[in-house]
Structure formats: structure tokens, C-alpha cells
Amino acid sequence: MSDFDYIIRKRDEKPAVSVDAVSFDVARTAHAFLSTFEGYAYTPLRKLDALAQAFGVSRVFVKDESHRFGLNAFKVLGSGFAMGKYLARKLGRDISELSFDSLTSEETRAKLGEVTFVTATDGNHGRGVAWMANKLGQKAVVYMPKGSSRERLQNIKKENADAYITELNYDGAVHLAESDAAKRGWVLMQDTAWDGYEEIPTWITQGYLTLSCEIYRQLEQIKEPPPTHIILQAGVGSFASSVLGFFTSLYGNSRPITIIAEPKSAACIYETARADDGKLRFVTGDMNTIMAGLACGEPSTISYRIIDAYADAFVTCGDEVAAEGMRLLGNPMGGDARIVSGESGAMPAGLLREIMRSDSLSPLRGALGFNRDSRILLISTEGDTDRENYRSVVWDGAYPSF
Ligand SMILES: Cc1ncc(COP(=O)(O)O)c(C=O)c1O
Numbered sequence: 339m340s341d342f343d344y345i346i347r348k349r350d351e352k353p354a355v356s357v358d359a360v361s362f363d364v365a366r367t368a369h370a371f372l373s374t375f376e377g378y379a380y381t382p383l384r385k386l387d388a389l390a391q392a393f394g395v396s397r398v399f400v401k402d403e404s405h406r407f408g409l410n411a412f413k414v415l416g417s418g419f420a421m422g423k424y425l426a427r428k429l430g431r432d433i434s435e436l437s438f439d440s441l442t443s444e445e446t447r448a449k450l451g452e453v454t455f456v457t458a459t460d461g462n463h464g465r466g467v468a469w470m471a472n473k474l475g476q477k478a479v480v481y482m483p484k485g486s487s488r489e490r491l492q493n494i495k496k497e498n499a500d501a502y503i504t505e506l507n508y509d510g511a512v513h514l515a516e517s518d519a520a521k522r523g524w525v526l527m528q529d530t531a532w533d534g535y536e537e538i539p540t541w542i543t544q545g546y547l548t549l550s551c552e553i554y555r556q557l558e559q560i561k562e563p564p565p566t567h568i569i570l571q572a573g574v575g576s577f578a579s580s581v582l583g584f585f586t587s588l589y590g591n592s593r594p595i596t597i598i599a600e601p602k603s604a605a606c607i608y609e610t611a612r613a614d615d616g617k618l619r620f621v622t623g624d625m626n627t628i629m630a631g632l633a634c635g636e637p638s639t640i641s642y643r644i645i646d647a648y649a650d651a652f653v654t655c656g657d658e659v660a661a662e663g664m665r666l667l668g669n670p671m672g673g674d675a676r677i678v679s680g681e682s683g684a685m686p687a688g689l690l691r692e693i694m695r696s697d698s699l700s701p702l703r704g705a706l707g708f709n710r711d712s713r714i715l716l717i718s719t720e721g722d723t724d725r726e727n728y729r730s731v732v733w734d735g736a737y738p739s740f
Contacts, residue, residue, distance in 0.1 A: 342698055343602070344653040345611050346705045350591065355647040359540055359640075360583030362554075365547035367434060368419045372548050374437035375418060376473075381405045381549070383556040388672030390714075393694045397713035399565065400667065400687065401553055402677050404721025407469070411631075411683075411720035412549055414466030416529055416576070417457075419545025420538050421470045424525065425450060438473075447475045454479060456524040458511035460573075460630040461490030461723055463529045468499035479524065481511040487630065487724040507624060509636050530574035530638040539576060540640055546580035549717065554588070565594045565715035567708065569686035572598050572607050572645075573634035577719065579641035586648045594715065595706050597651045599689050601627040605654040606637045607645060612652075618642060628657045628727060628737065631682030631720060651706060655689055657681075661737035663688030667718065668732050680728060683718040690714060 358364075372378060382402045390398040403412035419433075425441060426433045428450060440446060454477040457467045464480035471478035478499035482491060486503045494501040504511050512528060516535070519526035531539035557564065568585070570578035578598050585593045600608055603626055609619035621635035663684030667677040679687065693699045693708055708714075722728035730736040 342653055342655050342692070342696070343605075343608065344651055344699070344702050345608065346651045346702060347649065349650065352647045355643050357583040357587040357644060360543060360547055360580055360644070361587040362551075362584065364544050365551040365584055368415075368544050369548045369551040371422055371433055371436070372415060372418055372545065374439070375407065376438060377407050379405070380552045380556065382675070383553055384675045384677060385560070386670065386674040388670065388674045389666070392671060393691060394710060395694065395708065395712040395714055396710060397562070398690070399713070399715045400677055401549060401715070401717045403549065403683065403717065403719050404678055409465055409469060410723050411462035411465070412546065412577070412717070413462040413529070414469055415548045416542035416545040417463060417466040417527055418470050419548070420527060420541035421455065421467070421474070423541045424538065425474070442473050442475070452476065454522070454524040455527045456480075456515045456519050457527045457529075458482070458508065458515040460508060460633060461487060461494070462631055462720055464494050464499070464501065465490070465497065467527050468494045468497035468501070471499065472497040479518070481506075481514050483508045483511050483633070484624070487727070489724055489726065507622075508634050509620070529576050530634070530636065531640040532636070533639060536640050539638060543576045543580045543641065546577055547584055550581050550584040553715065563713065564589065565713045567595045567597070567706065567712050568715045569597045569599055569689055570717070571629070571632055571682055571685050571719065572600050573604070573632040573682075574636065574638040575607050575641035575645050576638050579638070579644040581717065582648050583644045586644075593648065595650045596648065597653055597706070598645055598649045599653045599655065599686055601629045601632050601660075601685075602654045602656050603627045604633045604635060606635050607642065608652045608654050610637055610642060611646065628681045628731070629660050629685055630724070632685070651702060653689065653702070655685065655692070656739070658737045658739040659688040659692060660685040661688070661731045662691060664728065664731050666691065677718055678721045678728075679718040680720040680723045681731075683720040686716045687718070690716065
């Protein structure tokens with residue numbers, strides 16, 4: 339059996355912080371801009387009734403981000419919006435006046451001259467940056483941590499980026515991107531914040547709001563009330579803070595109960611919450627996990643503030659939980675839709691199953707009120723972005739332990 343560590347917070351035990359940066363209005367702006375992109379469409383919000391019944395809850399909704407712009411992950415929402423904001427400012431315009439067509443035109447390219455964007459990535463974010471730079475006719479340089487998937491590297495190279503697998507861990511690759519940006523006059527397009535580098539990561543977090551905006555509208559369309567519970571996977575926490583901030587700005591104290599979930603080997607947000615002394619905790623070393631997108635050791639400063647103020651629980655789990663989620667979403671019951679969900683995308687589904695059945699998680703289940711009336715929202719943030727590993731988990735049964 340996997341063992342889990344968790345922390346449960348009391349609602350409002352922490353002072354409130356502003357969620358203006360991730361409000362519904364900002365979400366509308368990001369959504370409006372990104373919906374001008376070639377190939378934009380809502381990603382599906384699946385209602386998995388047979389799975390809900392099997393878990394003993396009322397609803398399970400899974401937002402399937404494998405359909406995002408053909409890029410197999412949600413990440414481009416962040417870089418697309420942030421690169422748009424950056425270029426809008428360079429052009430002296432507001433993002434609301436710009437569209438994908440106007441930004442990618444020859445005329446704009448001529449006005450902007452050559453811009454090089456640099457970033458570090460486990461794969462998904464770098465692919466988004468490279469895709470956007472390619473569309474803009476600009477350059478991208480991408481650094482990946484040691485051990486990164488070759489398939490993910492090739493997908494970035496296909497977008498004409500200069501991409502390399504380094505000998506560094508994720509956070510080391512971020513520091514390399516930062517120092518190269520400073521040395522060479524490149525624009526650092528990083529999806530995490532630290533003191534002195536917060537504007538671009540804020541824009542990235544705002545771009546992610548697009549998916550929450552879609553969920554809100556999709557639930558409204560099918561006349562479903564908001565979720566009671568959300569399980570959000572976290573690397574540096576930008577994604578989780580975007581979703582949590584959005585729902586907090588909409589519903590305040592009646593926001594859904596929210597769990598922040600991380601791999602055991604890269605639990606920097608859990609460790610920071612556990613220490614709870616106002617200082618961020620870093621995890622170092624290789625951070626071995628199949629959840630490559632979540633293998634980050636340094637929380638984003640801006641995101642942790644929101645997570646700290648509004649999350650209800652922090653959970654860490656092993657790779658077998660991600661593998662379990664991949665299998666159950668890929669092999670649906672009854673009339674449920676099949677969802678091809680990668681390691682970082684599927685972990686919350688595996689965790690939900692364990693919350694509903696595992697003895698070691700029963701105090702969490704009770705304290706957070708998971709029961710027959712619960713309506714759970716999960717976001718499958720990626721598809722099979724590493725197909726070899728996907729098959730070894732789903733076909734060969736790698737990472738069993740339950
Ligand atoms: C598929 C996937 N899911 C979730 C995340 C987590 O996002 P964040 O690092 O903002 O917490 C990532 C980050 O790269 C990712 O690639």
C-alpha cells in the first residue's frame with residue numbers, strides 16, 4: 339500500500355490575501371485573447387458517472403487538457419498569454435486590442451525585431467513556449483532537466499526551438515535559463531516566480547485561468563452546480579494557485595474544498611506548509627518520480643501565497659498513485675468517456691480513489707467531508723506526453739503496489 343502524508347487546514351485559519359490577479363475578470367481577458375488563437379476550442383469536461391458511482395460520490399468531472407491546441411497539455415495557455423502580454427507592452431498596446439493574427443503578422447514581426455525567449459521545462463511548458471515563439475516568427479531556447487524524456491525533447495525541437503537536456507535538475511535548469519537571459523539579453527519566460535521575478539509568472543498563471551473559465555461556463559451549460567471538492571496537482575504551484583484563486587475570487591468562503599497534491603519526492607509545497615513559518619522550503623536532488631511535470635523543488639512565491647491562504651489540505655503520494663489514475667482514466671467503466679491521461683495529469687484521479695477507499699486516508703476523507711453528495715473536479719493536465727512510459731504503465735502494469 340502506498341503511504342501518504344497529509345496536512346489538513348481549518349477554513350480561514352490563515353489571513354486572506356488578494357486574488358485580484360486571478361479573478362474572473364482577468365480570466366475573461368485571458369480567455370478572450372487565447373480564443374483568438376488558431377485551433378482554439380474548449381477542451382472537454384467529462385462527467386464520469388460510472389466512476390462516481392464506483393467511488394461512492396455524486397459526481398466526478400474531469401477536464402481533459404490533452405486536447406489543448408494539439409499540444410497534449412494545458413501549459414501553452416500560460417506561455418501564450420504571457421508572451422502576448424510581453425509583446426503587447428513592447429508594442430505599446432493593451433492585450434485586449436490584440437489577437438493571434440495581429441501578433442503573428444509580418445508587420446508586427448517587423449516592428450518587434452528579433453526576440454529570443456528562454457525557459458526551463460520538464461517538457462510541457464517548453465513545448466508551449468516553443469510553439470508560440472514559432473508562430474510569432476521568434477526564437478526559443480529551452481533547457482530540460484537531466485533524465486528528461488527524448489520524446490518531449492523532440493516535440494520541442496519540432497517547433498524550431500534550440501532545446502537541450504542538461505545535467506541539472508529542474509531548479510538548476512531554471513537558474514541556467516535565468517543567467518543566460520541576463521547574459522545574452524534574452525527574455526526569460528519562466529512558469530515560476532521568485533523574489534524579483536514575478537511579473538511574467540503572474541501572466542502565465544493568468545493564462546491558465548482560461549481553463550477555469552471554460553469549466554465555469556461548461557458547468558453552467560449543463561446546469562450543474564459548482565464542485566464541492568477539487569484536487570489539484572502541483573509542481574511549483576502556478577497551476578494550482580490559478581484554479582484555487584479563480585474559485586476563491588468567485589465564491590469566497592463557499593469555495594470548493596481544495597487539496598494540493600504532490601509527488602512524495604518533490605513535495606516542496608507540502609514541506610513549506612508543514613514548516614509554516616513564512617519561509618519557503620526547497621527540495622533538492624534528483625526528485626525521481628514519473629510525474630515529470632511535478633518534479634519541482636522550489637515553490638513559486640506568488641502562487642504559494644494564494645495556496646497558503648486558501649487550500650484546505652496538502653497531500654503527498656507515490657508514483658503508484660499516478661499510475662493508478664492513468665489506468666482508471668484510460669479504461670473507463672460503463673458509458674464513461676476514455677481519457678488518455680499522463681503521469682502528472684492522472685495523479686489526482688488515483689488519489690481520489692485512494693481517498694475514498696484507503697484506511698490511511700480515512701481521517702482526511704472524514705475531515706474534508708468526502709461523501710455521497712460530493713461533486714469532485716479533477717483536471718487531467720496532460721495526455722500521454724511520454725508514450726513509452728504511458729504504455730509501460732497502462733499495458734505492462736509498471737508501478738503497481740496496491
Ligand atoms: C502536466 C502538468 N501538470 C501539472 C503541472 C504543474 O504545474 P505547476 O508547476 O504550475 O504547479 C505541470 C507543470 O509543468 C505539468 O506539466
